[in-house]
Amino acid sequence: MGFNIPKRISAGIINSLQAGVVPRVGLEYVAVGRKREIETVLRDLELVSQGAAAFRFVTGRYGSGKSFFLQAIRNFAMEKDFLVADADLSPEKRLSGSGNQGLETYRELMERLSTRVRPDGGALESALQKWISAVKTDLIKEGIPPDAAAFDSLTETRIFETLTEMEDHAHGYDFAAVVAAYCRSYAKGDEEKKRAALRWLRGEYATKTEARSFLPVGEIVTDENWYEYIRLFAAFSSKVGYQGFLVFIDECVNLYKITNRQSRENNYEKLLAMFNDVMQGKASNLGLYLAGTPQFIEDERRGLSSYAALKSRLGDNRFVREGYADSGSPVIRLDQLTREEIYVLLERLAGIHAEHFDYPPALGERELLAFMDLEFSVPGAGEFITPREITRDFLGLLNILHDDPSANFDTLIKRENFASPSGRDGMYANFEL
Numbered sequence: 001m002g003f004n005i006p007k008r009i010s011a012g013i014i015n016s017l018q019a020g021v022v023p024r025v026g027l028e029y030v031a032v033g034r035k036r037e038i039e040t041v042l043r044d045l046e047l048v049s050q051g052a053a054a055f056r057f058v059t060g061r062y063g064s065g066k067s068f069f070l071q072a073i074r075n076f077a078m079e080k081d082f083l084v085a086d087a088d089l090s091p092e093k094r095l096s097g098s099g100n101q102g103l104e105t106y107r108e109l110m111e112r113l114s115t116r117v118r119p120d121g122g123a124l125e126s127a128l129q130k131w132i133s134a135v136k137t138d139l140i141k142e143g144i145p146p147d148a149a150a151f152d153s154l155t156e157t158r159i160f161e162t163l164t165e166m167e168d169h170a171h172g173y174d175f176a177a178v179v180a181a182y183c184r185s186y187a188k189g190d191e192e193k194k195r196a197a198l199r200w201l202r203g204e205y206a207t208k209t210e211a212r213s214f215l216p217v218g219e220i221v222t223d224e225n226w227y228e229y230i231r232l233f234a235a236f237s238s239k240v241g242y243q244g245f246l247v248f249i250d251e252c253v254n255l256y257k258i259t260n261r262q263s264r265e266n267n268y269e270k271l272l273a274m275f276n277d278v279m280q281g282k283a284s285n286l287g288l289y290l291a292g293t294p295q296f297i298e299d300e301r302r303g304l305s306s307y308a309a310l311k312s313r314l315g316d317n318r319f320v321r322e323g324y325a326d327s328g329s330p331v332i333r334l335d336q337l338t339r340e341e342i343y344v345l346l347e348r349l350a351g352i353h354a355e356h357f358d359y360p361p362a363l364g365e366r367e368l369l370a371f372m373d374l375e376f377s378v379p380g381a382g383e384f385i386t387p388r389e390i391t392r393d394f395l396g397l398l399n400i401l402h403d404d405p406s407a408n409f410d411t412l413i414k415r416e417n418f419a420s421p422s423g424r425d426g427m428y429a430n431f432e433l
Contacts, residue, residue: 003029003355010356017349017391018399022067024120030348031072033341034065037332041073044287045080049243053234053283055275057252057304057314058291060334064386066291069334070248073289077246078116082287083127083237085109086248094255095270096223097263102270103203106226109247110202125198128182131240135159152187159183162239166232171225174217175201175232181215203229227274234286244285252292256303268307275313275330297331337387343368345387346394353398362401367409371397374413 003010009026016023017030044054060066074084087093087108094101112121115130135158136146144151163176178200185193196214203221205211211220221229234245255271258264271290277283297304297314305311314331337345346368354361363371375390401407 003352005029005352005355007356010352013352014356014395018395020388020392022071024071025075027068027072027075029352030345031068032345032348033337034069034072034334037069037334038073040332041289042076045077045082045243045246048082048246048285048287049080051238051284053278053281053286053288055278055288055330056290057297057331058289058334059294059297059331061293061386062388064334064336065388066334067250068387070250070289070291074114074246074248075119077243077287078114078119081116081241081243083113083115083123083233083242083245084248085113085245086250087112088251089249089254090251091254094258095267095274097267100223102223102226103221105249106203106221106229109230115242124201125194127237127240127242128179129186132159132183132186134241156183156187165239166236169232169235170228171219172232174219175229175236177216179236227270227277231277231283231286235284238285244287246287246289249288249290252290253296256292256296256299264302265307268304268310271304272307272309272313275310279313279330339372342372342387342390345391346371349391349394350398353395353402357402359402363398363409370410370413 005013005026009029013023013026013030023030041056044056048054058066058069070086074086077084087105089095089105092099092101093105093108095105096102110124113123113127114121115123115127117123117130118126132155135155136151139151139154139158140146144154160180163180166172166176166179169175178197182194182197182201185191185197193214199205200211200215200217200220203226205220208218208220211217219225230245230247237243237245255264255267258267274288278286278288295303300306300311304314350361350363350368371394375385375393378385397409397412400412401409
């Protein structure tokens with residue numbers, strides 16, 4: 001199977017999967033299954049591009065592919081010209097907190113703001129400059145040459161017309177004023193004022209007084225209002241040439257782990273406000289995707305189900321049974337990959353590994369099936385083994401076979417040679433959600 005993958009991409013795929021993390025690039029080479037779930041999100045994207053909003057929770061056990069799923073959607077959305085941003089929650093980054101943890105999440109989202117031409121983050125300034133260039137290009141297409149006396153004033157007028165529309169949104173006046181300040185300083189080459197505007201948009205000012213010393217604003221981004229600015233970015237994105245704004249927040253289990261009940265419920269209250277805002281149609285051109293374990297969703301002591309208003313909104317459709325899914329549900333549950341899908345995944349990994357290290361593929365159908373039989377022979381594996389464990393084991397096996405000419409596949413996969421060094425025997429049988 002030939003892939004013709006650039007070495008930097010195949011190296012990223014192999015290194016990331018061996019480390020148990022999701023590659024930022026090259027996911028299309030190893031993505032398998034999830035057809036129904038992907039179709040659900042693609043319908044969301046179509047609606048978001050038309051001015052609607054979407055909110056989904058993505059849930060599955062550790063290693064089940066939540067982060068992979070989010071990353072795949074993120075990459076696809078960039079190719080379709082969406083503005084995207086992603087962040088991982090942690091004790092320092094939440095939705096709300098007395099130590100500005102919500103603001104820290106916003107700052108990470110702005111740092112990781114990405115577009116098709118800037119897929120690795122840091123796209124805020126390039127997105128603004130792209131818009132300014134597009135305005136100038138439109139004027140040129142209308143027959144106004146760049147050296148015309150009125151060209152610059154017409155450019156500024158067009159920009160201000162768009163920004164005036166933003167003033168109707170909550171916090172829109174300050175947002176428009178800051179973007180206008182950036183556009184003026186960009187035209188004049190005023191680097192200090194440009195930096196000040198970008199700092200404000202990234203939520204980097206600690207006080208209003210500090211911000212006012214550089215910009216004509218009355219507010220700054222704070223822990224209380226940061227979501228309103230996400231909503232502003234979404235509305236703005238559609239006005240400056242993007243299909244919309246998608247936000248991906250992973251590791252939401254960290255909200256479940258908050259030990260202080262009041263702090264945890266404050267985060268759930270913020271989440272409820274965001275959910276209601278989207279579902280009631282108050283946001284436009286915005287997609288929010290949050291990923292967490294089943295505990296985060298279902299636990300009635302500390303999970304979302306412990307918060308009555310969220311539990312009532314996230315409950316399953318009573319008609320849903322195994323093998324069926326409600327595409328309108330706010331919760332996307334990632335089921336286990338089928339044996340057939342896992343086989344395809346292993347086949348692709350074997351091909352990528354062989355191509356990257358430049359050797360003829362050594363494993364065929366017999367070997368792949370034998371490897372799968374071994375993986376699923378561990379007690380409880382049929383229910384609890386995840387793609388993360390399978391890919392790590394398989395790439396480790398490929399490394400040994402490639403590095404040591406004396407290594408023999410049939411010897412390596414004997415049951416007695418598997419799992420004992422890391423104590424994996426029986427681990428799935430005792431797995432706790």
